[in-house]
Amino acid sequence: MTNELLSIKDLEVWYKTYRGYAKVVNGVNLTVNKGEKVGVVGESGCGKTTTMKSILRMNVQSAYVNSGEILYSGENILKMNEAKLQEIRRRDIAMISQEPSAALNPVFTIGEQIRDVIRYSDTKKKFTKEEMQSKAIDAIKSVMISDPERILASYPYQLSGGMKQRICIAMGLVVPRNVLIADEPGTALDVTIQDQIHRLLHNLVEEKDMSLIMITHSLGVARELVDRIHVMYAGDVVEVAKTDDLFKKPLHPYTIGLLDCVPKLSGGGISEGIYGYVPSYINPAPGCRFASRCPKATQICREQKPSMTSVDAEHSVACFNYQ
Amino acid sequence: MLRFLSRRLLQGVFVIFGLSIFIFVISRIIPGDPAKMALGPRATETAVEQLREEMHLNDSIPEQYYYWITGALKGDLGKSVNTKRAVVEDVSEFLPATIELVIVSGIILIVVSLLLGVLAARYKDTWIDALIRFTAYIGIAIPSFVMAIIFLLIFGLVLQWVPVLGRLSPGMTPPPTVTGLMMVDSLIAGDMAAFWDAFEHIILPAISLALGGLLQEARILRSAISDNMGKEYIAVARGYGIPNNKIMNKYLLKPSMIPVVSVMGLDLASLMGNAFLVEKIFNWPGLSRYGLNAMLTKDLNAISAVILIIGLMFLVINIVVDIIIAALDPRIRLGD
Structure with missing residues (x-):
């Protein structure tokens, strides 16, 4: 095919x-x-x-x-x-894990982790902090979470399971993929x-x-x-x-x-x-x-x-x- | 943060108060007459009686405590019967040497344990890991004062790499006292020879003091890292193409530090207490040696002062460690 x-x-x-x-x-x-x-x-x-x-x-x-x-x-x-x-x-290619609670690092904020995914998605390009933040906010919004700024500043333990699963999806989609x-x-x-x-x-x-x-x-x-x-x-x-x-x-x-x-x-x-x-x-x-x-x-x-x-x-x- | 600090400091006041009662009573109910010990076997009965009166030893223990604590609150910890000087004066002479030893020892403890822990985890199940494990078992099992004697014999006497006694070589003129820390003072005075000499003197006692805790923490870090290596969040970070060294130094190291810092805090706080025998062995003119002498001769005021200072340091270090752990682990809040 x-x-x-x-x-x-x-x-x-x-x-x-x-x-x-x-x-x-x-x-x-x-x-x-x-x-x-x-x-x-x-x-x-x-x-x-x-x-x-x-x-x-x-x-x-x-x-x-x-x-x-x-x-x-x-x-x-x-x-x-x-x-x-x-x-x-x-x-x-991105893979969204089965256990959202285990998939997020407990000692870093959601924002920190998503920003790293963005940062390394294109090594030739230097993203500014604002660019990364706005991309992260868009990704969080796309998974139907209101108040993205607060979520990005939160640690995984502060969020519910459903929230964490959405964040994992957002993380997978924050960089356009096939x-x-x-x-x-x-x-x-x-x-x-x-x-x-x-x-x-x-x-x-x-x-x-x-x-x-x-x-x-x-x-x-x-x-x-x-x-x-x-x-x-x-x-x-x-x-x-x-x-x-x-x-x-x-x-x-x-x-x-x-x-x-x-x-x-x-x-x-x-x-x-x-x-x-x-x-x-x-x-x-x-x-x-x-x-x-x-x-x-x-x-x-x-x-x-x-x-x-x-x-x-x-x-x-x-x-x-x-x- | 502020609330946490003020609460812990208030708690600390009670702890120190309790400690002062405890040590005061213990030191007075153990057998032996301090006045007689101070004056020696040939002192006359009247002289002994006079000193007893002077030291309030004929009063009841609560009364004695009242005299002592009212003095202590004014900054007067009484007189040492050994040195015939005010205890405060003795302490301010001997404390800096101990603090210097504990600081250098603490730095070695922190830096080397992290280094060895990361190294052992990184090269897990290779000869490097095995060597660190083997050394750790030996180092943890041997108490620091035995280690001190072995080091002294090997590096001081047989190999003669470093001097073994005191803080400075006899011919050296000590730098003018500013902080009381020999290495810092010599740096301030710009005297590199004295700095180097002081460093050579402090390195063996500092290492023997740090070694047991250091190796234990290296092992804890190694197992925390290798536990976390199998965690889903590391696989996920790898799956997103985060570079390997970033995963190692950030995603893996920070969560793995949490158990290490708790134990390390306890070990750092105990350095003061453990320094007793190491100071004795290396003839280090520090507080612990002074305290040991005081205990052997039942120098009541000196004992109380030394124990109180060690208690105080323990308290402060514990608060600092709690703050560091809260900074590392967002799930821990300082209760505010």
């Missing part, structure tokens, strides 16, 4: 533990087009955040990329030198605020014509916000489809299970959910990682890893027994 902006190819990320390597991200493929909103959906601990953090090489030291590439405008970020990478971090990665931006918040934040993010991204990667564990959230969904399970992308197609015709048993978990207004009570839990990543069994929980598993599922098969141009699935 010509307008492919960011693509992850066969990415494997392992964590070093005392019991051996935890093979958390197990060959993920993911593409984001220019101006596209992409969702990455899966339950907790399935490697969504690890995959996304690999893009900006923000992972903790114990995580290391075993293989794969991450191409941004055709260049492999994982092989890039430090200076080039810093350029991308400063101007092209890609915004939002890591479950509503998780730490109550549902009303969560909804506001999602809408805000959606509108801002549309307004600035950016690409968005939205990580979430809720298909319901993804449905409202994104154009295309990657369903992840235990470090594998198991199904990729346009949002509408996925809801109309889910193919992977895991996707079907997840869809079952979205509460429906038409009643039917609480769904049964998916039996079992994400398997251990240390010495995982060969074959499909979902096999042990899968209602349709057969002998081959336990022996071979299913590869991605295209059902049509926009819909592919990694399963031997899909409908």
